[in-house]
Amino acid sequence: MTAGQDLPIRHFDQMAAFASALKALPAQMTRHLYEYEAFGSWECVLRFHDETLRVVHDGRDSVIVVQKSSEKSGPHRQNSWKSIESPIHVQSDSPLPTQEVIARIQRSILA
Numbered sequence: 485m486t487a488g489q490d491l492p493i494r495h496f497d498q499m500a501a502f503a504s505a506l507k508a509l510p511a512q513m514t515r516h517l518y519e520y521e522a523f524g525s526w527e528c529v530l531r532f533h534d535e536t537l538r539v540v541h542d543g544r545d546s547v548i549v550v551q552k553s554s555e556k557s558g559p560h561r562q563n564s565w566k567s568i569e570s571p572i573h574v575q576s577d578s579p580l581p582t583q584e585v586i587a588r589i590q591r592s593i594l595a
Contacts, residue, residue: 547571568592
């Protein structure tokens, strides 16, 4: 198996761990999109209490943003998403900063 083939496997392993960590909030991942050919970019949509949140990883810019939708139910228009804090800068080969993402999700509900 080549290194390129390992990247999607590593991504989905990290997403499985992230989805498990969300149970403690409790939040649920309701949608996920992974784009290997877009620098490994991905996004997932979460339900947390009455809120819909989106976690977006921009693989080209190596940032993760947590966004909140102004709409209570989907489908969500592209302009309904607003970033709740500044981006998290990540290295392309580093693991998902799960605890930081979860902390931002929690703060978004309190805001």
